[in-house]
Amino acid sequence: MAYQHTIRHHVYNFQDLKTVLAKASPFRSGDALAELAAHTYEERVAAQMTLANISLNVFLREAIIPYERDEVTRLIIDSHDASAFSVIQHFTVGEFRNWLLSDTTNAAMLHAVSPGITPEMAAAVSKLMRNQDLIAVAQKCEVVxxxxxxxxxxxxxxxxxxxxxxxxxxxxxxxxxxxxxxxxxxxxxxxxxxxxxxxxxxxxxxxxxxxxxxxxxxxxxxxxxxxxxxxxxxxxxxxxxxxxxxxxxxxxxxxxxxxxxxxxxxxxxxxxxxxxxxxxxxxxxxxxxxxxxxxxxxxxxxxxxxxxxxxxxxxxxxxxxxxxxxxxxxxxxxxxxxxxxxxxxxxxxxxxxxxxxxxxxxxxxxxxxxxxxxxxxxxxxxxxxxxxxxxxxxxxxxxxxxxxxxxxxxxxxxxxxxxxxxxxxxxxxxxxxxQGLMDAYGKMLPPQASHRLLKEMKV
The missing domain is CATH 3.20.20.70 (Aldolase class I)
Structure with missing residues (x-):
């Protein structure tokens, strides 16, 4: 499926979801080496604005690497948890970003929805985030x-x-x-x-x-x-x-x-x-x-x-x-x-x-x-x-x-x-x-010369 976005009367065309994702990425040398990066900052913004308006459901319909030839794609699609996804299925990528950053979205909610998020959804929403956004959402997550x-x-x-x-x-x-x-x-x-x-x-x-x-x-x-x-x-x-x-x-x-x-x-x-x-x-x-x-x-x-x-x-x-x-x-x-x-x-x-x-x-x-x-x-x-x-x-x-x-x-x-x-x-x-290496306040303590670790380790 093709996508497009207009900025100042210039129409930016993106031939498929894979292209939108690539062009929306913050610049890095690897994407430039692969000739996948946006050519200008404006094109990157156009791709990000396009991405923000794409429904999360699209990521389940449009595989960026065909299902038939890639077992990672098959794993992603076959293991997707539709029940967990139901909480966020009505979101666009931009709305998903806002939900993740919301004060009312907590660790328990993120844990519950996690099996319904595909890697491409996660990558897409990260491309719309500042560094502080990435930190703020990750800090909510607890994976034990x-x-x-x-x-x-x-x-x-x-x-x-x-x-x-x-x-x-x-x-x-x-x-x-x-x-x-x-x-x-x-x-x-x-x-x-x-x-x-x-x-x-x-x-x-x-x-x-x-x-x-x-x-x-x-x-x-x-x-x-x-x-x-x-x-x-x-x-x-x-x-x-x-x-x-x-x-x-x-x-x-x-x-x-x-x-x-x-x-x-x-x-x-x-x-x-x-x-x-x-x-x-x-x-x-x-x-x-x-x-x-x-x-x-x-x-x-x-x-x-x-x-x-x-x-x-x-x-x-x-x-x-x-x-x-x-x-x-x-x-x-x-x-x-x-x-x-x-x-x-x-x-x-x-x-x-x-x-x-x-x-x-x-x-x-x-x-x-x-x-x-x-x-x-x-x-x-x-x-x-x-x-x-x-x-x-x-x-x-x-x-x-x-x-x-x-x-x-x-x-x-x-x-x-x-x-x-x-x-x-x-x-x-x-x-x-x-072992006497840390006190009750979490401060590391210097070992005595007679400490067992120093005496018995064969160094």
Whole structure:
């Protein structure tokens, strides 16, 4: 279906819904690279005004990637909850924005309507929002998940302790883990990106983290971020897998480029559930996403990168994950050019994921060739803390020496908790207090030289 809007006697024509979505996106380098971006600011405004007047029902009738050739589209359509959608079915995208921002729309209402919102609806309404709108609505959402602790509660702010090492050296990894734990990091997960993606290397790391967790009775979960097929293999070998990780995308072709399908993810999900390793819950999946992944794989199907990203959340939502995060600035300036674009993308990703009912975190990061620096990351992590982001990364010195990109440090997470009055996951917080590392007011305490962690960890 074609759309048009007139501004100052100039008629802007948009050939279909996919084009309206692309042209309405705030400018970013990836959409320009794909030749999908609006050519002028006025054209972008025309697309946004057109989008504001489109009924939400249109998104159920007009698939931006055909149902017949894309299994992500089929998942979105086949899993749509018509009953939940009935609350908002009479809205246009603009009216949906007003409803989301209304003082009378609360967390319970957003939770109830979430299964009726498609990723394209979420992406569309985000394109009509200022940054403060994205923050205000996301802050209303509460998405709680559980495995060995409880994540996502209001007033809580968690971290993934990321002790990566360029050679997977156990002592180097242990040193980073010790550093992070002493700063109160690691309640979301202790997650390692392995330098060597082999069954023996992954199994060794899994046993190392599990032994540490059991030795000190740490109420958290571990993950080696290997490919899902490798996770299946080591699970068959009885390795101690808590969470199954996988990078995912918003089109079938993107997921094929990652070597996955929905059926493969389902197999891994069922295998992880069968291990029954959780103590307070059974959310067993960990997904990572990022704007630009579909375009970089030449698998975007002519869809703008932010809408592709939102579609990846439909894949994540199907498997009830413990954690999802957008590695927002990792792909590089070809997709998100500078700090401003990275900030906007992160707030969009967090908003859309929370609206769709996902436990969303963000890897607040950039590559060294992007027009961004740590001040941009300081600004963004503060905004995300206000927005109710579930977790961020905790990387020694904010510099990942294995993946070669800049992220957030253990100190950054402490800063957000302190200035916004946020606390770790409740079970992890109780453990920190029991260890004498945190006082009753949430302040981290310096460990004594005789502390058990310092004496017994093999660093």
């Amino acid at each position: 998940t559980q495995f060995r602790n409880t994540l996502g509660l209001k007033g809580r702010f968690s971290t993934r302790l990321q002790p990566n090492h360029p050679t997977d050296d156990p002592r180097g990894i242990a040193a980073s883990m010790l550093d992070g734990l002493l700063y109160g990091s690691g309640d979301a997960v202790i997650g390692i990106n392995p330098a060597t993606d082999s069954p023996s290397a992954v199994t060794k790391l899994l046993h190392m983290m599990d032994a540490l967790r059991q030795q000190f009775d740490i109420p958290t979960q571990s993950c080696v971020l290997c490919h899902v097929t490798l996770a299946l293999e080591v699970m068959q070998r009885q390795a101690p897998v808590d969470l199954v990780f996988q990078s995912i995308g918003g089109t079938e072709k993107t997921n094929q480029s990652f070597g996955i399908s929905l059926s493969l993810l389902h197999e891994a999900y069922e295998a992880a559930l069968s291990l029954q390793r959780g103590t307070v819950g059974n959310n067993v999946m960990y997904f990572e996403t990022g704007q630009g992944s579909s375009l970089s794989a030449q698998a975007h199907e002519g869809v703008d990168q932010q809408t592709c990203e939102a579609r990846a959340y439909a894949v994540a939502r199907k498997f009830k994950p413990l954690l999802v995060n957008s590695v927002v600035g990792f792909i590089g300036p070809e997709y998100l050019y500078d700090g401003k674009q990275i900030t906007r993308a992160a707030l969009e990703d967090h908003f859309c994921a929370k609206l769709l009912g996902l436990p969303m975190g963000v890897d607040v990061c950039y590559t060294n060739h992007a027009e961004a620096d740590q001040d941009d990351m300081d600004n963004l992590v503060t905004l995300l803390g206000v927005a109710g982001c579930n977790f961020i990364m905790g990387v020694p010195g904010a510099d990942d020496i294995m993946l070669n990109y800049q992220s957030t440090s253990f100190h950054d997470a402490l800063y957000v908790r302190q200035v916004l009055g946020l606390r770790p996951a409740p079970e992890f917080e109780a453990w920190l207090m029991q």
